[in-house]
Structure formats: C-alpha cells, structure tokens
Amino acid sequence: xEALPKKLLPLILFGIAVTSLFSVQPAQAxxxxxxxxxxxxxxxxxxxxxxxxxxxQGSVSTNGVGxxxxxxxxxxxxxxxxxVSQYAGFTGxxxxxxxxxxxxxxxxxxxxxxxxxxxxLFVPQGYVSGAALxxxxx
Numbered sequence: 001x002e003a004l005p006k007k008l009l010p011l012i013l014f015g016i017a018v019t020s021l022f023s024v025q026p027a028q029a030x031x032x033x034x035x036x037x038x039x040x041x042x043x044x045x046x047x048x049x050x051x052x053x054x055x056x057q058g059s060v061s062t063n064g065v066g067x068x069x070x071x072x073x074x075x076x077x078x079x080x081x082x083x084v085s086q087y088a089g090f091t092g093x094x095x096x097x098x099x100x101x102x103x104x105x106x107x108x109x110x111x112x113x114x115x116x117x118x119x120x121l122f123v124p125q126g127y128v129s130g131a132a133l134x135x136x137x138x
Contacts, residue, residue, distance in 0.1 A: 043074070048132055058085075068100070079104060084123060108136055
C-alpha cells in the first residue's frame, strides 16, 4: 500500500475536525440528584422530559413536595398546592429505598413528580415536551 501524499493528510485531518463539529449529541433526560448537605437532604432536578408515548390523564392539584422511597415516589419543585398535568405510562423505579414519607420544608422551580410503582408522571400545566425543567427541594 502506498503512503498518502503529504498534501492530502492535512485535508483529511481538516475533514475529520469539521465532521466532529456536526456530530449528534445525545439528549439529556430529566434527572434528580439527592445529596445530604449537613442535616438536610437536597434534591435538585433538571433536564427535559419527552412525553411521547405517555397518556394525558388530566389536570390535578398537588399537595406539596417530598419523597416516599418505599413506593418509588418523588415530587420536586415548589411547596404548597400547584396545578399540574398527569400522565400515565411512565416507567420508573417501583422503590428506591425503605424509608417512609418525608415532606420538603422548602422547594422552588418547576413541579415534577414521579410515581414509579403506579406509572404516573406529573409536569407543570402547559409543559411542552422536550422543554428544559429545573427544580429543587430541601
């Protein structure tokens, strides 16, 4: 096999560099991180949610935010009553610990709720699939 001419090598490297600029980046899904900070546990959620394939079940009013690990339930966002859209068909963990219900003292941002055992997902009313969400609770 004959070696590539010296003038062709820079063109190939340039082509590889330009092509890498147009590579598809994987979509970042909504995720929640739970972290112990001193005596508190802080939940921070961010990212988009794709509602494709889920069934809209109507609007409901929430009753605060918190976590119930035994049944795979976590609600993040503002405390207090918030009107949200409920979807069915969500697949998530049915449990992520053995703890009982823990209500948050503070919360802010977009309300997002997941009930993995029942397959329910809750998002802000009027949420557009794929839009960025951000929330926290302590």
